[in-house]
Amino acid sequence: AQTVTQSQPEMSVQEAETVTLSCTYDTSESDYYLFWYKQPPSRQMILVIRQEAYKQQNATENRFSVNFQKAAKSFSLKISDSQLGDAAMYFCAYKGGSEKLVFGKGTKLTVNP
Amino acid sequence: EAGVTQSPTHLIKTRGQQATLRCSPISGHTSVYWYQQALGLGLQFLLWYDEGEERNRGNFPPRFSGRQFPNYSSELNVNALELEDSALYLCASSDKRTSDPSGEQFFGPGTRLTVL
Numbered sequence: 091a092q093t094v095t096q097s098q099p100e101m102s103v104q105e106a107e108t109v110t111l112s113c114t115y116d117t118s119e120s121d122y123y124l125f126w127y128k129q130p131p132s133r134q135m136i137l138v139i140r141q142e143a144y145k146q147q148n149a150t151e152n153r154f155s156v157n158f159q160k161a162a163k164s165f166s167l168k169i170s171d172s173q174l175g176d177a178a179m180y181f182c183a184y185k186g187g188s189e190k191l192v193f194g195k196g197t198k199l200t201v202n203p
Numbered sequence: 204e205a206g207v208t209q210s211p212t213h214l215i216k217t218r219g220q221q222a223t224l225r226c227s228p229i230s231g232h233t234s235v236y237w238y239q240q241a242l243g244l245g246l247q248f249l250l251w252y253d254e255g256e257e258r259n260r261g262n263f264p265p266r267f268s269g270r271q272f273p274n275y276s277s278e279l280n281v282n283a284l285e286l287e288d289s290a291l292y293l294c295a296s297s298d299k300r301t302s303d304p305s306g307e308q309f310f311g312p313g314t315r316l317t318v319l
């Protein structure tokens with residue numbers, strides 16, 4: 091069974107600074123997708139960024155980028171120029187052949203003004 | 204384009220009762236997923252429906268069941284409620300016919316179920 095681990099229950103960052111959230115996963119599948127979802131206090135989950143396992147190039151979406159290390163099964167999220175609106179729970183998720191998302195337990199990100 | 208909607212927003216039940224939660228996917232999406240977000244347990248996959256059929260099921264007892272209607276909306280039923288069923292239940296939808304191979308799931312706002 092696949093597992094996703096987020097080792098940082100909470101993180102904080104100063105506004106305009108950079109923060110990196112960690113995620114590791116375990117799988118025996120070779121073809122899969124990895125996601126970072128954001129859940130603000132209003133609770134609606136939204137997709138931040140995704141990575142296809144077969145792509146070596148790290149995904150980037152504006153201020154958000156990932157460091158995908160397939161051999162190490164690591165998938166960290168970097169948020170640059172942090173903004174107050176980035177404060178939320180961040181979930182790392184894995185999707186393989188079974189279609190279901192397997193989530194980590196989340197990292198609560200606080201952005202300090 | 205309207206997003207995934209869920210009703211009710213909050214639901215309060217007592218032990219032993221039944222709860223029914225509803226989800227309307229994004230227009231055109233045929234797949235609906237249900238997840239349970241309980242305190243301390245994170246998000247856990249419950250059920251996946253596509254084209255009216257149950258395609259996959261998470262590690263939950265049979266008293267968690269559901270169905271998908273011809274218009275692709277879905278219902279989650281929880282029978283014989285237990286205190287530990289208290290959680291936020293999230294519904295997500297995806298479009299299996301899209302060219303997006305990752306099958307992005309779009310989430311609704313959730314239903315907060317409280318079992319007293």
